[in-house]
Amino acid sequence: MFKLRLIAVHEYKRHVLRKRFIWALLSVPALLALMVGITALAVRMERDYRPVGYVDHSGMLADPVMPPKGEGAVEIHAFPGEAEAQKALQAGEIQCYYVLPADYVQTSKVELVYLKPPNSNATSHFWDFMQMNWLANQPPEVARRVAAMSDDDIIVQTPDGRREFAAEPTLGDLLPVIAGIAFMTLLGFSGGYLVQVVSEEKENRTMEVLITSASAGEFIGGKVVGLVCVILTQALAWLAFAGAAIVVARRLLQTPFLETVRVDGGVVLMMLAVFVPAFVMYSALMTALGATVAEPQEAQQIAGLFILPNVVPLWMMMTFIQNPNGPIAVALSLFPLTSPVSLTIRATFGIVPAWQAAVAAALLVLSAWGAVWLAGRAFRLGMLRYGKRVGLAELFGRAKPAAGGHYA
Amino acid sequence: MHTVEISHISKAFGRTQAVADVSFHVERGEIFGLLGPNGAGKTTTIRIMLDIFKPDAGEVTVLGGPMTEEKKNRIGYMPEERGLYQDIALERCLMYLATLKGLPPAEAHRRLGQWLERFDLTAHRTKKVKELSKGMQQKAQIIAAVIHEPELLIVDEPFAALDPVNTQMVKDLMRELRDRGTAIIMSTHQMHQVEELCDRILLINKGRDVLYGSLDDVRRQHSGHAVVVRAVGDLPPLEGVVSASRHNSEVRLNLADGVPPQDVLKALVQAGCALEKFEIAVPSLDEIFIRVVGKGGE
Numbered sequence: 001m002f003k004l005r006l007i008a009v010h011e012y013k014r015h016v017l018r019k020r021f022i023w024a025l026l027s028v029p030a031l032l033a034l035m036v037g038i039t040a041l042a043v044r045m046e047r048d049y050r051p052v053g054y055v056d057h058s059g060m061l062a063d064p065v066m067p068p069k070g071e072g073a074v075e076i077h078a079f080p081g082e083a084e085a086q087k088a089l090q091a092g093e094i095q096c097y098y099v100l101p102a103d104y105v106q107t108s109k110v111e112l113v114y115l116k117p118p119n120s121n122a123t124s125h126f127w128d129f130m131q132m133n134w135l136a137n138q139p140p141e142v143a144r145r146v147a148a149m150s151d152d153d154i155i156v157q158t159p160d161g162r163r164e165f166a167a168e169p170t171l172g173d174l175l176p177v178i179a180g181i182a183f184m185t186l187l188g189f190s191g192g193y194l195v196q197v198v199s200e201e202k203e204n205r206t207m208e209v210l211i212t213s214a215s216a217g218e219f220i221g222g223k224v225v226g227l228v229c230v231i232l233t234q235a236l237a238w239l240a241f242a243g244a245a246i247v248v249a250r251r252l253l254q255t256p257f258l259e260t261v262r263v264d265g266g267v268v269l270m271m272l273a274v275f276v277p278a279f280v281m282y283s284a285l286m287t288a289l290g291a292t293v294a295e296p297q298e299a300q301q302i303a304g305l306f307i308l309p310n311v312v313p314l315w316m317m318m319t320f321i322q323n324p325n326g327p328i329a330v331a332l333s334l335f336p337l338t339s340p341v342s343l344t345i346r347a348t349f350g351i352v353p354a355w356q357a358a359v360a361a362a363l364l365v366l367s368a369w370g371a372v373w374l375a376g377r378a379f380r381l382g383m384l385r386y387g388k389r390v391g392l393a394e395l396f397g398r399a400k401p402a403a404g405g406h407y408a
Numbered sequence: 409m410h411t412v413e414i415s416h417i418s419k420a421f422g423r424t425q426a427v428a429d430v431s432f433h434v435e436r437g438e439i440f441g442l443l444g445p446n447g448a449g450k451t452t453t454i455r456i457m458l459d460i461f462k463p464d465a466g467e468v469t470v471l472g473g474p475m476t477e478e479k480k481n482r483i484g485y486m487p488e489e490r491g492l493y494q495d496i497a498l499e500r501c502l503m504y505l506a507t508l509k510g511l512p513p514a515e516a517h518r519r520l521g522q523w524l525e526r527f528d529l530t531a532h533r534t535k536k537v538k539e540l541s542k543g544m545q546q547k548a549q550i551i552a553a554v555i556h557e558p559e560l561l562i563v564d565e566p567f568a569a570l571d572p573v574n575t576q577m578v579k580d581l582m583r584e585l586r587d588r589g590t591a592i593i594m595s596t597h598q599m600h601q602v603e604e605l606c607d608r609i610l611l612i613n614k615g616r617d618v619l620y621g622s623l624d625d626v627r628r629q630h631s632g633h634a635v636v637v638r639a640v641g642d643l644p645p646l647e648g649v650v651s652a653s654r655h656n657s658e659v660r661l662n663l664a665d666g667v668p669p670q671d672v673l674k675a676l677v678q679a680g681c682a683l684e685k686f687e688i689a690v691p692s693l694d695e696i697f698i699r700v701v702g703k704g705g706e
Contacts, residue, residue, distance in 0.1 A: 003508060010504050014496060209491040209552065212458050213508040215477050 003214040007222025008229065015193060015230045024189050025234060029241035036249045048119035051075035052126045053085045053097035058104035065136050067128045074122045076129050082113075089115060095122055171246065173348065176267050180344030182238065183275055184310040190231050191286045192303050194223065198290025199299040207291075220375045224283040231279050267347045270357045271340075277364035278340045282306065284371035288378035309337035313345050324350035334360050336367040409472050411436050411560050411591035412457060417466030418615070419452055426452040427463070428615035434591045436559075439582060441606035441623075442595040445701050449615040450595050451488070454562055457593075458485060471559060481510035484558035486549050488565045488595075494538035498529065501537055502552055509556035516555065523551045527577070542569035550578060554585065561585060562593045567601055579605060599693040609693075613701050623693075630699065631690040634662045635669045637676070638685035646675050660689055 015021055051074055054061065066076065077094060079085035085097040096114035104110065112118075135143035171178075201207040210219055285306055293299045313320065313332050320329050324346045332342040333352065339360040346352050410433040419427040427449040434440045444450045455461045457468060459475035471479050493501045499520065506516035524530045527547040532540055537548065546569045553561060566582075567575050582592055582605060596602060602609060602623075609626060611619035619626055637643065638658045648667030653660050661672065673686055691699070 006504070006507055014493070018495075205487050205491040206493055208460070208487045209485065209505065210508070211460055212483065212485045213480055213505065 004218040004222045004225065007210075007214065007219060008225040011197075011223050011226025012229045012233075014197075015190075015226070016233060020193075021230070021234075025237050028238050029245070032241060032245040036245055040249075046119065047121050048095050049074055050095040050122075051077045051093070052118065052122050053077045053079050053088060053094040054100065054126070055079050055082050055085050055097060056100045056104075057102045058100045060100065060105055061133055064129070065132050067125065067132050073125050076126060086113070089113065095119065098126060176271070176344040176347040179271055180341040181314075182235065183278070183340050183344070184307065186231050186234055187279075187282050187310065188307050189234065190227055191282050191307065192300060193230075194227050194283055194286040195290040195299045195303040198223070198287050199293055202291060216376050216379050220284065220287055220372060220379060223287050224280055224372065224375075227283040227286075228276070228279050264347075266354075270343060270347065270352065270361075273357065273361040274340050274343055274364055277361065277368040278336070281336060281364060281368040281371045284368065284375040288371070288375040291375070291379040292381075309335075310341045312338050313342040317345060320345045321349050325353075330356060334363060336360075336364050339364060410434060410469070411471060412593070413467075413469040414453070414457065415467045415469075417453070417456055417463040417468060419449075419456060419461060419463050425615055427456070427612075429466075430610075430612060430615070430617050431466075432610045432617065432620060434560075434593055436591050437586055437589045438607040439586050439592045439594060439605050441602040441609035442593055442612070443597075443599075443602065443609055443619075443697065444612035448612045450612055451564065453612065454485075454564065454593070454595065458483070458562070481556065482559045484509075484553035484556065484561040486553040486561075486563045486566060488568070492537045492545060492549060492552070495536060497534050498537055498540065498548055499524075499533040502548060502555070505552040506555045509558075511556050519555050520551070523555055527551060527574075543571060543574055546570055547574060547578075550581070554581070558590065560591050560593070562595075564595045565597070566594060567596065567598055575601075599697060603693050611697065611700060618700055619696070626696065627690045627693070630696045631688065632662065633665065633667075634660055634689035635672055636660050636685065636687050636689045637683065639676070640682040640684065643676070644679040644681060646672055648672060658685065 054076065056062070056078065061078065064076075064078065067073070074095075077088070079088065079097065082097075082099060085094070085099075088094045089097060095116075096112060096118040099111040099113065101107070101109065101111070112123075132143075198207075201210070214222075286303060289302055289306070290299050293302060316328060316332070319326065320342070323329060329342065329346055332338040333346060333356055335342075343352055343357060343360060412432075412434040414433070415431050417427055417430050418425070430449065430453055432440075442450050442453065452461065456463045457470060459468075459470075468475070471482055493504075502520055502523075503513070503516055506520060507513055511519070521530075524533055527550070529544060529547060529551075532544060537545060540548065546566075550563075550566065553563065563582075566578055570578060579601070582594070586592055586607075594602070594606065606623055608622045609619065610617055621629075636658050637660075643652070643659060643661075646661070648664050648671060649661045650664050651662045653662075663669065663672065669688055676683060676686070
């Protein structure tokens with residue numbers, strides 16, 4: 001155990017202290033900051049905070065009620081006649097003005113006058129103002145309910161009410177699928193690294209020194225534990241950066257997309273139950289690959305194939321959305337190489353039955369164990385075959401292992 | 409009890425018979441030369457000894473029994489090629505390898521400081537291994553093999569990239585370790601180093617042991633019936649000398665069967681020849697190597 005820990009710590013430090021890792025770690029917050037910054041800048045540049053005017057011939061707004069001034073609000077000025085409003089418009093004092101004709105209450109028709117199309121925040125604020133005045137004579141609770149309603153307020157809910165999806169989904173709704181994509185990205189970064197390291201150790205003979213200092217089990221175990229810790233570090237760092245980005249973006253953008261970031265505890269539990277054994281399984285497979293192939297470049301190329309199964313559920317996203325509990329979705333959720341991403345997509349659009357999550361997690365644990373076994377065997381067969389790869393038949397066949405004998 | 413005992417081991421990889429039949433033992437406090445041409449089976453023998461490979465047949469006993477994980481801490485190994493992490497600092501790399509051999513970090517740090525000083529590497533401790541010269545990397549590799557004070561040290565081509573000063577330093581180290589009781593197995597192609605350092609040797613050819621014993625015995629076995637003479641002026645005609653050949657200032661005299669070298673010496677003295685050198689001709693290890701391996705290859 002002592003040597004396993006030593007190898008794990010060494011592997012962890014060797015990875016996280018590399019420039020490549022630090023760049024990968026910082027690339028996500030940099031990208032997030034760039035996205036938030038550009039969006040905020042675009043919103044600010046697009047918005048026009050000049051007042052909006054109106055001319056009321058209907059008398060409905062004789063004693064107007066003004067809406068509260070929130071983000072993006074503009075002042076609303078009343079003009080006695082269209083000439084005054086036109087003059088203010090020409091002078092640039094207002095960005096547009098509305099004319100409510102005498103029969104407005106009967107027809108609900110208004111005229112909008114502008115030189116350049118007004119900004120959406122201004123028109124939106126004016127219609128809030130109109131809505132408030134339409135409801136001014138209603139009981140307060142009715143006014144509040146009507147005011148809160150919009151065309152987008154259709155929410156689809158699962159029968160048990162645990163999951164719901166609005167026409168305009170929020171970040172909270174999409175979190176599981178985002179976690180699935182993050183899982184895949186992490187595997188891409190870290191798995192590629194591990195396969196590179198092992199194949200380099202094989203190529204430059206470091207492996208020969210290591211195996212005369214520790215057992216194959218300690219060697220493989222240390223590498224897998226080290227890599228899982230690296231992945232967790234990266235995941236936690238990205239999570240922290242994403243959290244900070246959400247807080248900043250909420251203040252800057254005022255978008256409903258970021259308003260609700262609620263996460264279902266059951267979904268989090270499911271993700272942990274499948275992600276951890278999946279990381280172990282992939283790490284062991286990468287170690288096996290690194291020990292088996294002839295050259296590091298070849299290992300890098302083949303490593304990409306291992307990540308490919310994770311992309312399959314994303315290709316089949318529409319099938320998942322249309323039928324989250326259909327045979328394809330269930331099959332991909334239970335198949336170890338595709339289950340992490342499949343389950344997160346399904347959890348985004350519906351409820352994954354607990355038994356399926358449990359079976360998927362159990363299969364992943366078994367697969368992780370099998371992958372570690374395979375890695376041990378590949379390591380023994382392939383570690384000292386410089387410039388040669390180990391064939392599949394040999395890997396799964398009855399070839400005698402080089403050392404230890406526990407895996408024979 | 410021998411530190412290492414190898415008995416009739418064999419190992420094949422597919423159709424290639426890497427080792428066919430090799431037996432030898434290594435004593436505590438000796439430097440043992442493991443020799444042979446390229447592809448003879450030396451490295452496979454070493455890997456079998458270290459339990460990296462299991463032999464197809466034969467027995468291996470290391471430090472009094474079969475190889476165990478615990479024994480790995482009592483063995484030092486320096487493979488022929490570098491075997492060091494290239495992209496980390498020298499000190500970090502050696503600390504890692506030392507602690508993997510069971511040394512507590514504080515002790516490993518203390519010993520590493522001494523070794524770096526001894527091998528003139530202190531100034532380079534924070535440099536990445538790949539930034540060091542080949543010779544420096546080789547010295548670092550030697551440190552990694554000896555820092556935990558092993559009872560058995562196996563070194564493959566220890567002088568390959570070293571300059572004469574560092575070669576001498578490593579030779580001194582090996583003698584020092586031998587005197588402290590360490591059993592050292594050295595695999596090399598540099599026969600003059602073997603002649604200088606080794607107590608006993610094993611020559612492997614085509615996976616089989618073809619020459620085994622103490623260096624003196626081996627040379628005596630292969631010495632011809634000849635003497636080497638250096639004298640002022642020409643040598644007189646001598647009875648019992650079949651042929652003579654000159655190499656620079658020395659003459660090799662091949663003697664007829666039954667003619668003792670002492671008779672030739674007596675005849676030279678009686679003839680008033682001013683002798684500067686007279687010795688029994690023994691072949692160099694290089695000559696023995698070529699003779700044995702060449703004969704085996706025919």
